[in-house]
Amino acid sequence: MTDTSPxxxxxxxxxxxxxxxxxxxxxxxxxxxxxxxxxxxxxxxSGSGKSVTSLAVMGLLPRPAGRVAEGRILFRRRSGDSVDxxxxxxxxxxxxxxxxxxxxxxxxxxxxxxxxxxxEQIAEAVRQHMKLDRRAxxxxxxxxxxxxxxxxAASRALEYPHEMSGGMRQRVMIALAMSCNPSLxxxxxxxxxxDVTVQAQILALIDRLRHDTGMGVLFITHNLxxxxxxxxxxxxxxxxxxxxxxxxxxxxxxxxxxxxxxxxDCLPARAHRGADGRRVVKAIPGTVAxxxxxxxxxxxxxxxxxxADACRAAPPGLEFAEPExxxxxxxxxxx
Amino acid sequence: MASRLAKRLGGLVIVMFIxxxxxxxLTRLAxxxxxxxxxxxxxxxxDIARLRTTYGLDRPLxxxxxxxxxxxxxxxxxxxxxxxxxxxxxxxxxxxxxxFLALFALAFATLIGIPCGIASAVWRGRxxxxxxxxxxxxxxSIPSFWLGxxxxxxxxxxxxxxxxxxxxxxxxxxxxxxxxxxxxxxxLGIVNSALIVRFTRASMLDVLGEDxxxxxxxxxxxxxxxxxxxxxxxxxxxxxxVVGLTGALxxxxxxxxxTVFGLPxxxxxxxxxxxxxxxxxxxxxxxVVAGIYVIINIAVDLIYALVDPRVRT
Numbered sequence: 325m326t327d328t329s330p331x332x333x334x335x336x337x338x339x340x341x342x343x344x345x346x347x348x349x350x351x352x353x354x355x356x357x358x359x360x361x362x363x364x365x366x367x368x369x370s371g372s373g374k375s376v377t378s379l380a381v382m383g384l385l386p387r388p389a390g391r392v393a394e395g396r397i398l399f400r401r402r403s404g405d406s407v408d409x410x411x412x413x414x415x416x417x418x419x420x421x422x423x424x425x426x427x428x429x430x431x432x433x434x435x436x437x438x439x440x441x442x443x444e445q446i447a448e449a450v451r452q453h454m455k456l457d458r459r460a461x462x463x464x465x466x467x468x469x470x471x472x473x474x475x476x477a478a479s480r481a482l483e484y485p486h487e488m489s490g491g492m493r494q495r496v497m498i499a500l501a502m503s504c505n506p507s508l509x510x511x512x513x514x515x516x517x518x519d520v521t522v523q524a525q526i527l528a529l530i531d532r533l534r535h536d537t538g539m540g541v542l543f544i545t546h547n548l549x550x551x552x553x554x555x556x557x558x559x560x561x562x563x564x565x566x567x568x569x570x571x572x573x574x575x576x577x578x579x580x581x582x583x584x585x586x587x588x589d590c591l592p593a594r595a596h597r598g599a600d601g602r603r604v605v606k607a608i609p610g611t612v613a614x615x616x617x618x619x620x621x622x623x624x625x626x627x628x629x630x631x632a633d634a635c636r637a638a639p640p641g642l643e644f645a646e647p648e649x650x651x652x653x654x655x656x657x658x659x
Numbered sequence: 660m661a662s663r664l665a666k667r668l669g670g671l672v673i674v675m676f677i678x679x680x681x682x683x684x685l686t687r688l689a690x691x692x693x694x695x696x697x698x699x700x701x702x703x704x705x706d707i708a709r710l711r712t713t714y715g716l717d718r719p720l721x722x723x724x725x726x727x728x729x730x731x732x733x734x735x736x737x738x739x740x741x742x743x744x745x746x747x748x749x750x751x752x753x754x755x756x757x758x759f760l761a762l763f764a765l766a767f768a769t770l771i772g773i774p775c776g777i778a779s780a781v782w783r784g785r786x787x788x789x790x791x792x793x794x795x796x797x798x799x800s801i802p803s804f805w806l807g808x809x810x811x812x813x814x815x816x817x818x819x820x821x822x823x824x825x826x827x828x829x830x831x832x833x834x835x836x837x838x839x840x841x842x843x844x845x846x847l848g849i850v851n852s853a854l855i856v857r858f859t860r861a862s863m864l865d866v867l868g869e870d871x872x873x874x875x876x877x878x879x880x881x882x883x884x885x886x887x888x889x890x891x892x893x894x895x896x897x898x899x900x901v902v903g904l905t906g907a908l909x910x911x912x913x914x915x916x917x918t919v920f921g922l923p924x925x926x927x928x929x930x931x932x933x934x935x936x937x938x939x940x941x942x943x944x945x946x947v948v949a950g951i952y953v954i955i956n957i958a959v960d961l962i963y964a965l966v967d968p969r970v971r972t
Contacts, residue, residue, distance in 0.1 A: 382877055384873060384876055384877060418879045420879070421876070421877060421879035422877055422878035422880070427877045429870060429873065429874060429877075431870050434869060434871060435870045435871055435874045436871055436874065437871040437874070437875065437892070437893065438871070438893065438967070438968070438969055439892045439893055439966065439967055439968060440889075440892070441968075448878065449878040449879070449880070452878065452879055484968040486968070497874070500874075500878070
């Protein structure tokens with residue numbers, strides 16, 4: 325890792341969807357960097373734009389409605405060249421996808437093709453990107469299943485997804501993603517659908533693979549407990565914007581945005597005793613603003629207990645609260 | 660797989676018995692006396708009674724059914740009252756045009772219907788989809804006799820490319836006989852392709868929205884491969900069903916089309932037998948057609964297991 329430029333550098337990303345009622349911009353101002361060998365957590369409630377951001381990186385925005393309207397998504401290729409994924413031609417993007425950039429999805433139960441054996445599904449990606457023949461690809465698939473600690477990999481490679489448990493299937497997904505040695509792995513809520521015990525195993529597995537291969541991991545989650553466990557740095561999104569970003573310790577020690585604070589207060593571990601002695605978990609009032617109904621000023625304003633007139637006047641920009649610690653709150657000093 | 664087959668074949672026996680009973684008794688419900696019809700206006704009551712005895716038409720219905728069923732099980736479908744030959748022979752003579760007509764029409768409908776359905780789903784809402792959907796709707800609404808007459812008028816009469824009607828001389832080479840099937844098979848194919856287009860489109864649209872399609876795209880394989888291998892592979896079950904049912908219906912005789920094109924097929928035989936109250940032929944033909952229908956359904960069921968591993972276990 326002699327090159328210190330980031331593996332992934334998203335700057336001022338804006339994603340637009342053309343709908344029947346007009347154009348909506350679910351992503352409006354995402355800045356995010358992932359370096360090789362580190363795990364960056366992308367955090368936010370459902371609907372905050374985490375998954376859309378990841379699909380934009382993968383070039384998998386639903387066509388023809390979705391498109392990158394502004395900004396750039398720079399990716400450092402293995403060859404050392406940087407390419408802008410936002411403007412990359414479709415064929416070049418296809419070469420990167422599954423090869424240098426891989427992705428794991430949230431739903432292991434439905435993310436694998438039910439009519440192909442898991443070995444075939446891995447081998448297909450291997451043949452595509454590593455140009456191996458059928459037999460070598462099948463061998464590679466079995467090796468990958470071993471890598472993700474699936475016992476009796478050679479025989480399980482012949483099985484179909486419905487013959488496996490959710491945790492097993494997520495391991496297969498990881499094997500599939502890792503099969504072409506990606507330098508960037510995007511994990512979109514990979515443990516959300518799994519049992520708690522299985523969650524821990526999958527997290528440990530992804531972390532071990534990151535450590536062994538030196539790949540960068542963009543870990544999308546709404547679970548701050550998971551963030552504390554896996555992430556080096558955290559980016560928090562709200563209503564399509566990055567509202568806070570910084571090293572994981574700094575954020576947990578002193579969040580500089582009321583939304584991040586609110587998220588942390590939602591953690592059961594931070595519940596306080598109510599007047600009647602029962603534990604009360606604090607919640608953020610309201611729901612995430614719809615991308616169709618965005619007003620002037622701070623997007624979190626309507627739900628923020630610290631909101632002042634200045635917050636409603638103009639949309640706040642990102643500013644440094646500390647070196648490497650960004651916030652989109654004009655009142656961060658008084659938090 | 661073997662036990663699945665055994666179970667289905669067991670079901671086949673029961674279904675066929677029920678079919679036989681329905682066919683037999685329904686035929687008897689129809690008004691009209693074959694003996695009287697056969698002998699014409701001049702016949703005396705005595706003549707008619709004698710003929711009824713000869714064919715066993717004077718015995719109680721259940722006895723007639725039992726006797727008939729025992730023969731059917733042995734493969735003897737009885738003797739035609741009008742054609743002066745065994746029903747099996749009459750059916751076999753008519754089987755060739757019907758079989759090839761069904762085969763060609765189904766091949767045509769499938770080869771047109773599936774690609775159009777896939778294209779429609781992939782470019783959903785675009786011009787291609789709108790045009791294909793309009794054509795499918797149109798061809799489903801066109802009566803086959805009208806399309807048949809139109810085709811005869813244009814391709815056979817005006818251009819003279821193909822025979823107008825009939826099935827040629829029985830002694831003519833097979834290719835020459837089959838040439839008579841090109842027009843009717845095309846008509847039937849067009850009319851039946853509409854359903855296949857609709858089913859393929861709907862099934863593909865369902866599958867294209869699935870999570871594993873996104874996974875396939877995330878692998879970086881070509882969109883063509885995503886559609887043909889990942890989506891189509893999963894869309895097959897409903898498509899196999901509709902193709903199977905279409906095939907079964909066609910085997911039953913495309914009665915209207917056979918009539919328009921004057922083809923001496925099973926459908927034609929059934930119609931003329933009904934008009935003549937030729938009970939043995941009607942019964943025999945319906946039994947055979949129902950049997951083929953059931954067997955095609957079993958075949959479709961077994962194909963499910965081939966195309967979808969979840970059905971196998």
